[in-house]
Amino acid sequence: MLGVFSEFERSIIVERTLAGLARARAQGKVLGRPKVSEKIEEAVRAALSEGQGIIKIARSVGCGVGTVARIKAATISRL
16 A cells, blocks of 8 residues: 555656756756867867777866767767
C-alpha cells in the first residue's frame, strides 16, 4: 500500500517539475549549462590537431575533461 502512495507522490513531483520547466521556457529563459566560448573551442581543436591528450588540453585551456571529449567527438563526427 505504501508503494502505491510513493508512486503517486513521485508522479505529482514529476508533473510539477515538467510544468515549471515549461513555464520557464515560455518566459524565454535559457535552461541547461552555459556553452563554452568559441575561443576555448578553437583552442581545444588546435591542441587536438597537434595530438595532445585530453587531460593535458583541459588543464592548459582551463575547462573540463568532458568538454574536451565532447569537442573531440563532435570534430570526429564531422569528418
